[in-house]
Amino acid sequence: MQSIPVDMTRLGAMTCIVAPEARIANRETGEVRKDREGQTVYTVGVAVRQEGRRASIIEISVSGEPVGIVEGVRVHVTGLTAFSWAMGDRHGLSFRADAITPAPAPAPASAGSRKSGDA
Template structure:
């Protein structure tokens, strides 16, 4: 499986759509997926919007729980790579990052005054 580095500066605004969740490796036993070092792998759903085009949502995997990330926050994604995969007649692209951190003070405000 070939890894393709992704230039996040060209992706526009990256915003948290769904806060970090532990990735499940076995849905029947609810076993969480671990990396080679034994750290839990988390996924963060991130919206990508370039130049007023439509918004895409990608799920990015990262080792260890990203701290301080809330839905609506603008994110900084470090070391993002894409992997093309195929299993039988299914195929797609998955994403992995070295780190996902919040850009401070960017959470969307919800609710009334």
Template structure:
């Protein structure tokens, strides 16, 4: 699986759409997915809006639970990487980041840019 670095400065305002949730490796047993080092993996749904175009939502995986992030809040995504994958007839793009943090001075109700 090839990784592709993503320039987040070109993505416009990034806003949390769904607060951090543990990523499940087995939904039946509720087992939480772990990274290579045994740390839990979380996902955060983030809205992306470039150049006043329509909004896209991407789900970003990150190791460890991101702290202080609420739905609607502007966030900073560090080290974003895209991975193209395929499994049989299915294919897609997954996203992973080194960190997702709240932007200082913003809350879920801040009007700091449309997203």
């Protein structure tokens, strides 16, 4: 697999749309996937909104359960890498991150930024 680092400065708002779920390694036995250090690998569904109305939905794998990530929360993704894969006639990209954390809440608009006439 070829790894491709993702330039996070080019991505817009990211929102969790599917809460973290342990990634299954073997569907028959229910065994969960572990990383090299023995941590459970989780998958998080994230909507990435770029310029305007354009949005993409990606699943991102991360080691260890992301704390504070629930559906609808804005997220901050650290160390995002894409991997190209091919299996027979199928091919695509998968995504892995070093961490997924809740994004800081945006600062409230100051009173001085209101339009004139607003009370």
